[in-house]
Amino acid sequence: MTTTPxxxxxxxxxxxxxxxxxxxxxxxxxxxxxxxxxxxxWLQAHELLAKHYSVYVPSLPGFGTSSFPDWLMSVxxxxxxxxxxxxxHGLSTPLxxxxxxxxxxxxxxxxxxxxHIFSKxxxxxxxxxxxxxxxxxxxxxHSAKEAFQQSFHDHESAEYLKxxxxxxxxxxxxxxxxxREAAIRYLWRPYMHSITLPDLLPAIxxxxxxxxxxxxxxxxISSCELYKEGIPGARxxxxxxxxxxxxxxxxxEFTKTVLEFLGG
Amino acid sequence: MFIGHFTEQPWQKEDxxxxxxxxxxxxxNSEYDPLRASGLxxxxxxxxxxxxxxxxxxxxxxxxxSAPFCMNSVANVTSSILARITQKAKIxxxxxxxxxxxxxxxxxxxxxxxxxxxxxxxxxxxxxGGGSESLTHNVPPHFxxxxxxxxxxxxxxxxxxxxxxxxxxxxxxxRYVNPWAVPLQKPYPPIWVPGTSSRETVEWAARHxxxxxxxxxxxxxxxxxxxxxxxxxxxxxxxxxxxxxxxMFFFHVEETEKRAMEVGRTLTQGVxxxxxxxxxxxxxYIAGPPGIATRSARALRRKMTAxxxxxxxxxGARATFEDQVATHGMVVGTPDSVIPKVRYIMEQLRPGTIxxxxxxxxxxxxxxxxxxKLMGEEVMPKLREIADELGLPxxxxxxxxxxxxxxxxxx
Numbered sequence: 174m175t176t177t178p179x180x181x182x183x184x185x186x187x188x189x190x191x192x193x194x195x196x197x198x199x200x201x202x203x204x205x206x207x208x209x210x211x212x213x214x215w216l217q218a219h220e221l222l223a224k225h226y227s228v229y230v231p232s233l234p235g236f237g238t239s240s241f242p243d244w245l246m247s248v249x250x251x252x253x254x255x256x257x258x259x260x261x262h263g264l265s266t267p268l269x270x271x272x273x274x275x276x277x278x279x280x281x282x283x284x285x286x287x288x289h290i291f292s293k294x295x296x297x298x299x300x301x302x303x304x305x306x307x308x309x310x311x312x313x314x315h316s317a318k319e320a321f322q323q324s325f326h327d328h329e330s331a332e333y334l335k336x337x338x339x340x341x342x343x344x345x346x347x348x349x350x351x352x353r354e355a356a357i358r359y360l361w362r363p364y365m366h367s368i369t370l371p372d373l374l375p376a377i378x379x380x381x382x383x384x385x386x387x388x389x390x391x392x393x394i395s396s397c398e399l400y401k402e403g404i405p406g407a408r409x410x411x412x413x414x415x416x417x418x419x420x421x422x423x424x425x426e427f428t429k430t431v432l433e434f435l436g437g
Numbered sequence: 438m439f440i441g442h443f444t445e446q447p448w449q450k451e452d453x454x455x456x457x458x459x460x461x462x463x464x465x466n467s468e469y470d471p472l473r474a475s476g477l478x479x480x481x482x483x484x485x486x487x488x489x490x491x492x493x494x495x496x497x498x499x500x501x502x503s504a505p506f507c508m509n510s511v512a513n514v515t516s517s518i519l520a521r522i523t524q525k526a527k528i529x530x531x532x533x534x535x536x537x538x539x540x541x542x543x544x545x546x547x548x549x550x551x552x553x554x555x556x557x558x559x560x561x562x563x564x565x566g567g568g569s570e571s572l573t574h575n576v577p578p579h580f581x582x583x584x585x586x587x588x589x590x591x592x593x594x595x596x597x598x599x600x601x602x603x604x605x606x607x608x609x610x611x612r613y614v615n616p617w618a619v620p621l622q623k624p625y626p627p628i629w630v631p632g633t634s635s636r637e638t639v640e641w642a643a644r645h646x647x648x649x650x651x652x653x654x655x656x657x658x659x660x661x662x663x664x665x666x667x668x669x670x671x672x673x674x675x676x677x678x679x680x681x682x683x684x685m686f687f688f689h690v691e692e693t694e695k696r697a698m699e700v701g702r703t704l705t706q707g708v709x710x711x712x713x714x715x716x717x718x719x720x721x722y723i724a725g726p727p728g729i730a731t732r733s734a735r736a737l738r739r740k741m742t743a744x745x746x747x748x749x750x751x752x753g754a755r756a757t758f759e760d761q762v763a764t765h766g767m768v769v770g771t772p773d774s775v776i777p778k779v780r781y782i783m784e785q786l787r788p789g790t791i792x793x794x795x796x797x798x799x800x801x802x803x804x805x806x807x808x809x810k811l812m813g814e815e816v817m818p819k820l821r822e823i824a825d826e827l828g829l830p831x832x833x834x835x836x837x838x839x840x841x842x843x844x845x846x847x848x
Contacts, residue, residue, distance in 0.1 A: 241732075313572065314462075316722050350735070353727035354579060361577045 180215040180223070184238070188257040191240040193232035198223025202268045203435075205229065206255065206276025208418070209300070209312070209360060210320060211236040211352035213336045218420040221428040225436070226269070231258060233276070235355025237348070248275070248301070248359050248367065252282035256290060267292035267379075269435050273420060274298050274392065275359065281377070281400070282370065288378035295431050297384045298392050298417045302400060303366040307393035311364065313357060317349045326388040326416035333421065365392075374403030381407040382434040384427065386415030408434075438824030439831030440817055441495035441529055441792035442488040442809075443685060446481045447708045448474075448505035449799060458717030459709055460505035461569050461724075468505075477508060480802050482515070486522055487806060491813025494833070495527040495560065497792055499631075500534065502573040506710045513547045520555035527833075528555055531631040531650060532562030535592075536584035537574040541609055542616065544588070545595040548626065549618040557621040562629040562650075563589055565638065568726045569719060579728030582637070584608045589628075596625040627832065629683070633712065634658060636665055637734060643669035643677065648790060648832050650683035652712070654766035656785050659684055663786065679828075680835040683790030684782065687767040687797070689804075690775050690811045700804045701769035705758045707799030714766060715756025772815035779816075780823050789831040791820075 180197030195215050203226035205212075205219065212230060222228050234254060235241035245251060259266060270291050272280035277299025284291055300309065312320050321337035322328065328338055341349065381404045385397040394411070401407045410430045412419050419427040448460070450473070457464050485496045498515045501507035509515050512530045519528045528551070538544050552559040565585045571578040587606050594602070600615030620626050630642035633653040642649040643666045651659040663682055670677035689701035709716040711724070718724060761767040768778045783791070793812065796805030824831075836843050 313722070313726055316720070350727060351732070354732070357727045358577070358579045361579070362575055 178215050178220050180219070180228075182215075185262070188254055188261045189242055189244075190234045190254075192234075192258070193238040195219070195230040195232075196228060198226055198228045200226050202227050202229060202264045204255075204259065204264070204268055204270045206231075206270065206272040206279050207233065207236065208274030208276055208298075209352075209356040209365075210274075210324070211348070211355075213348075216332060216421060216424070218424040218428050221424060222271075222431070225432060229262075229264065233279075233355070235358065236352050241355060241358075246358065248278055249282055251359060252279045252286070255279055255283055256287065259290065266290050269293045269295075271295040271297065271431060272299060274300050274417065275356070275365075277301070278365075278367070278370070281374065281404075282367070284377045284379045284381075285370070285373040286376075288376075291379045293435055294377075294379045294381045295384060295434065296381060296400060297419060297427075298386060298389050299383070299396070299400060300360070300365045300392055301367050301370050302396045302403075303363075303371075304393040305395040305399055307395060309365045309393070309396075310391045312353070312360075317346075317353060323390045324417040325422055326386060326390070326414060327422055330422045332424070336421075371399065371403055374400065375405060377404045382431070383407055383409040384419060384430060385409065385411050386417060386419050386422070387411050387413050388415060389417045391417040410434075438821055438829050439494045439527075439683070439790040439833055440492075440820065441497050441527075441683075441685075441790060442485070442493040443497040443499075443792050443794045444481060444484065444796045444805070445499070445507050445710050445794070446477070446509045447710075447797060448508055449477060449707055453708055457505075457708075459711035459719065461501075461711055461719040462503050462572065463719075464505060466503075474508065481509075482518060482522070484796060484802070484805050484809065485519060487809050489523045489526040491809050492817055493526055493793075493813075494831070495529040495792075496523065497529040497531055499531050499564075501567070502537075502570050504569060506708045513544075513551060516551050516559065517547075517554070520551050520558070523555075523558075525558075527558050527560050529560045529629065530562050531629060531652075532564040534566035534570050535563050535588040536581045537566055537570050537576045538588060539576065541588040541591050542595065542611060542614060545592050546616045546618055548592070549596065549616065549620045552620040552622055552626050553618060557626075559620075559622070559626050560629055561626050562631060564631060565635075567719075568722075568724050568729055571729060572723065572726060577728075578726040580608060581729050582731065586641075593625055596620050627837075629832075631685075632662065634662065635734070636662075637731070639665045640669045642666065643681070644673055646670075646673075646675065646681070646838050648681050648683055648837050650685060650790060650792065651788075652685050654684075654686040654714075654761075654794075656765055656782065659786055675840065678830065678835060678840065679787050679789030680830050680832045680837045680840075682786070682788045683792060684786050684788040685792035685794055686765065686782065687761065687769075688775070688793040688795050688808070688812075689767075689769045689800075690772055690808050690816060692771060692811070694771055694774060697770050697774075700800070701762075701767065702758050703799040703801075703804070704767065704797050705761070709798050714761055772811055772819075775816060776819050776823075779820055783820075783823060783827055783829060787827070787829060789829050789834070 182195045185192045232239040277296035278301030325333045401409050498512045500512040516528050548561045604611040629648045631650040632638040667677050691697035
């Protein structure tokens with residue numbers, strides 16, 4: 174079965190930024206916070222989620238075509254920015270959120286400070302916690318191409334081939350570099366983790382699902398265990414034969430897992 | 438005319454695998470043999486002392502990190518030694534890599550001490566550093582320029598303002614700035630700025646009236662960069678001159694043309710700087726991590742690269758020894774044959790400073806010493822005459838800060 178993606182893309186002057194926002198579907202709002210490599214398009218997972226929710230996919234400041242104000246210097250700044258965006262855009266709260274990698278870290282930071290903003294929270298391959306075993310893969314000692322290879326377990330999966338496993342046009346390559354520039358400002362040191370977040374996780378009152386690819390080559394699965402131990406009542410779903418980007422590598426299985434949690 | 442001498446101080450070993458290239462973040466330091474290193478460090482120091490004896494006005498040192506092509510990873514260490522073991526030559530650091538210092542107060546103290554011990558002979562130049570410097574010292578590449586500028590402003594204030602004072606900047610914060618050591622040279626030691634092809638760096642140097650030393654040995658590119666300097670100077674309300682501009686190029690001189698070509702060739706062999714024509718570059722994301730160039734600079738570079746792909750060959754791409762000799766990136770020959778070639782460079786560029794880069798790559802100590810001797814005895818005296826004839830004052834003839842003559846300090 175094929176479906177025609179139905180989404181809109183617009184540029185909003187909001188929350189101190191010029192913001193690229195993709196949205197589609199109808200119903201309750203569902204906020205998507207993308208990862209440190211940005212989000213290239215309206216993805217199949219967004220489309221599947223949009224059958225049930227009004228899905229909002231902002232390009233975080235510095236990513237995509239969103240502007241990159243100087244004052245945004247940390248992931249905690251970004252989490253405050255998300256709260257500003259939600260209020261400024263008039264999204265009804267509490268709302269559901271899915272955060273991928275960097276986006277998961279942002280959501281967790283926000284949830285430690287505000288127990289009223291999210292109704293349910295899904296953290297996918299989330300950064301922010303130094304793993305108990307292994308190390309978070311270093312994007313900045315590798316090329317952008319290598320980063321995408323490392324992020325996927327299955328290099329034959331449809332969206333890997335569509336967006337990453339090919340030669341980029343100059344514009345595509347430039348966008349990848351722009352996203353890396355944004356990531357480096359937020360993630361440089363301590364690299365992709367917070368010193369204080371582990372001690373703040375018990376403050377989270379939001380029902381939380383952790384989703385991890387068993388073969389996550391970016392954030393080791395031992396970080397998932399630490400998130401689960403830290404956030405009261407958190408559950409974990411591990412997808413087999415899957416890397417750091419389950420939403421792109423296994424969109425149907427991923428979406429099913431998430432919808433069961435959000436709807437349950 | 439100010440005549441300087443430079444050697445990159447490369448690691449030298451015959452069995453260096455070609456795949457390691459310049460070695461920048463490519464090779465484990467388990468390959469570092471401290472005994473071999475001890476010999477090389479001392480050899481290079483001996484050569485610098487001899488360069489002073491042969492009449493060079495300045496001994497230039499630099500630094501790179503996790504980079505075998507430049508063993509001198511702490512410019513201030515070599516400069517400290519030179520402060521004590523040389524007597525007359527300026528000690529030219531090009532330069533301290535300002536953005537990688539999380540504690541620029543410590544840097545201010547080091548530079549002040551070297552200036553005092555050398556009796557005011559230090560030229561503490563400043564640079565932004567390449568990507569490997571940011572990566573190895575783990576300082577944010579995306580704030581490279583901001584940190585460079587703030588550290589510079591902090592150094593100048595520390596050297597010129599009686600302490601104690603407080604500094605609350607964006608990247609550096611101090612509650613008590615009052616180092617006991619302050620520089621001997623007033624108002625503060627002369628800062629020079631080296632560069633290759635960054636427009637922003639040339640403009641910054643010109644705005645501060647700091648001499649700009651072009652390290653990329655390409656005449657056409659250097660002319661473009663000098664033009665930016667002259668234009669920026671006019672915007673700032675002063676007229677730039679030779680005292681504000683310098684040029685560095687490879688050099689080797691021997692008694693016979695045949696031997697010069699045979700031995701000169703070793704400059705392009707061995708563990709070479711990745712910035713040299715024809716040398717293996719570091720991986721792109723090491724050379725230029727995301728954000729080290731501003732978004733506007735990146736857009737400009739993209740435009741220039743696109744223009745280049747239309748068929749124009751860049752000088753830097755002409756990489757063989759013969760090509761570099763033909764384009765004056767390397768000047769090699771006998772005393773009689775090199776002087777007209779250097780004169781050509783001086784006529785084309787009109788720099789007040791020229792820096793000879795000798796003894797690099799795979800060149801051995803004896804060849805380096807021969808070239809320094811011939812330079813001192815036969816080449817440099819003639820070049821000084823030519824510089825006078827062409828009217829090329831150096832930064833110790835005309836003060837770049839005021840454009841006033843500095844007769845008392847002329848060498």
